[in-house]
Amino acid sequence: MNNIVPIPLSIGNTPIRKCDFLSEYFKTNIFVKDEFHNPGMSSKDRPAYFMIQDAIQRNRIQAGGTFVEASSGNTGLGIALIARQLGYKVKIFVSKSCSQEKIDKLEEAGASIELCDNSNGLQDFQSTQFRAQSFAAKEQNAYFTNQYYNTQNIRAHYRTTGPEIWEQTDGQITHFLCGIGTGGTISGVGRFLKEQAKAIRIWGVEPRGSILQHYLKHRTAPNAVRPFDAIEGIGRNFVPGSFDPQPIDQIFQVEKDVSIDMAQWYYQHTDIRCGFSSAAVLASLKCYSAAMRFHSDDNVLLFFPDHGSRYLSKLYAENSKVSTSNAHSLNG
Template identity: 30%
Template sequence: MTNDIFDISDNTPLVLMKQLTRQKRARFMAKLEYMSPCFSHYCRVSGAIVRDAEERGAIHPGMTLVDWTFGTSGIALAMAAVSRGYKVLLAAPESICREKQEVLRALGAELVLTPSEALPGDLQSCVDVAENLVRTLPNAWFANMYQNPVSRQVHQDGTGPEIFRQTEGKVTHLFVPMASGAMISGIGRYFKSVNPEVQIIGVEPEGSVYGDLHGGKSQGTPSAFQLEDIGAVRPTSFWDPNVIDRIVQVSDADAFNCGRELLRAEAVFAGGASGAAMAAALREGEAYGDDALVVVMMTDFGGYDLSRMYNDDWMRRQGFYRKSKTALDQITADDILQRKAHKDLIFAQPEQTLAEVFETMKQNDVSQMPIVSFGAPIGSISENRILSILIENDSAMNAKVVAFMEKPFPVCQPDATISELSEKLQTNASGVLISLSDGRLQLINKSDLIDVLTRK
């Protein structure tokens, strides 16, 4: 039992990803920060900011806490504040998700919506409106979650050590969505102090400024993006390139669609910022080896994005919609090979004679074989082909098979879906070769597809 709901904001689950990462050598784990009372990583921060302000005597019940928000930070602040007797006044762009607006109003927060196109420095922007409200309202205090130093300290003292403990110190790469930069700078400072080899990778939308800044430009050039709770049009005081190894940008479409795939494939009900982080991790993780342990921060909740990211009509209007994979499309060549007994590929070499090849066929009870030269399939040979050759010329058994070979089997990658494999097999009934990452080849035939479909 706990006396304060915010006491359970720590120790969020760390879950192994299995479906989206089947073709990756590294292990990928999702840190479900949205599984907290506030459904976002801001839960850790909001409670700490309010407690810190109370301990310093900066606020007392009856005061109005003011801030600007893109939704989730405001929800977390409102949950921490109203339960302690504070009023909450928030400025937010009018474009934020309807669900976030409704939750804020349900919490009793007063919401001032500002023009979405107004950038900081414009008197109509949510940042400038919030700052002006603090100056003009009596008995008001600016929480300033995007700049409050408590925000970074919470992640340096809490989130970083928590990840280290949950992975038993084995984490090698951390992907963190960047908004204010408090989370990545706090986690980055912790890990650079205990293990500088851990790669701290920031994730932002295309159009955010951190990538330019990390690349050495004095000032990033922002452009519009649809993602919320990730990205920035100007850096905050938390910007600390010394603890960030890389910045990866992700398009709105890739972020939203990866978030939707997280729900379908892994039952992770996360938002667009989390989708961006996972999309970046999967893309970058193509090059990671077996020794890599990748942690991806899931910072926002999908339930706050039902009218946008999880709405097919909205996704279509924005040009982001991608058809979801069917259950069959989820089955890949790699899955089929995992079900088969591991055997070396039976193949012929071009310099072998027809007699040698035919003897290999008899010994292995196969009627057709690929012909492989230096690891590459260059053709094939079948019993029927050998028979027709001998009928015309019975002395050809000592001739090299390369002179009589037929067209090669089609080649696919391990991530080829069962639908793709079936289509290939319609034109070549003998089989499809799968090119493995170690250079070896494996064969899949129609019987293998039938076996996996009937779940024998």
């Protein structure tokens, strides 16, 4: 069997918009690529399709089998939407930190859910990754897509997201900024954009305490690994196989509380609810704008992988406006 699986849903070709508020605030041209326009409302639909297509083409799974993934929610939902339309079952292992909104969406899509203690990688027996791999190994006709080590994760963004960005910006993009979780987005997009113009800055964002900044600088994991700020969707205490440091120029670390404040600040000024990792990208702009040294004619693209509706209980539950105590620091 060597048939290409047709895309059953309209994935990709998501719009880019100029954000006048951020452009004026940071005195440069800031654009946002809104990935919530994908069917599963996230960028993870892209690698989900590529991983499913690859597995079927290579006969790694037979008709009616079960696709298995360890996910913070978005990749799992993309797999569920595509795989179930093709007649497959889906089982997703998520950590206890996964938002209830994502769990609800996974269940609505027909996925079977397993809650795990953490997502600390295959070396931890209670992690989403270990339990997903173990389940797939024991279950007949099951396939672990394994987004953290699947090369299709990078390929999806190299083949779709990167070219879209280059075309939509008429090749005028100067900076690309996105959160890093599995590493697939920044690796694939960064690789493509650097092939078009080496001067483009590829910048990543991760939570305080995550290890990928250290890995980028030293090409080795730190000797001591400590817990990192819980910003859903990004941050790692292991180096995923789908993380390619080669095209990345710098990684900025941000704090969870600052990211939450920035989500509310952005909503206050734009009436747009962004997701958690998108808020972390905003936090990096706020905290490191002096180091970023933008010029007035730069074209900075922020990658927003999903929508704030996935994080109402975590980002917007208590107050849809930024707290009075933090208003001065955010607007000063």
